[in-house]
Amino acid sequence: MSKCVCFFCGSDLVVEQGIYFRGYYICSNCEDKICHLTVDSLNYEFYRNGFKRIWCLLENCSASGNSCF
Numbered sequence: 001m002s003k004c005v006c007f008f009c010g011s012d013l014v015v016e017q018g019i020y021f022r023g024y025y026i027c028s029n030c031e032d033k034i035c036h037l038t039v040d041s042l043n044y045e046f047y048r049n050g051f052k053r054i055w056c057l058l059e060n061c062s063a064s065g066n067s068c069f
Contacts (some may be wrong), residue, residue, distance in 0.1 A: 006030055008050050024054050 005012050006027035017028040037044050
């Protein structure tokens with residue numbers, strides 16, 4: 001088993017569960033929180049902006065001068 005660092009919480013866990021989104025690991029705890037989010041949730045903007053960062057990292061939009069958010 002390999003170790004990965006969760007993109008959102010930074011947990012350094014042995015990867016048994018969790019998901020990869022565009023190549024970035026999301027631990028099962030964060031995955032569960034994300035699955036139960038509503039727009040009224042306290043952490044909604046945190047996770048929303050995290051997904052935007054992942055998208056921008058892969059699209060290199062900050063290098064081109066475009067702002068993702």
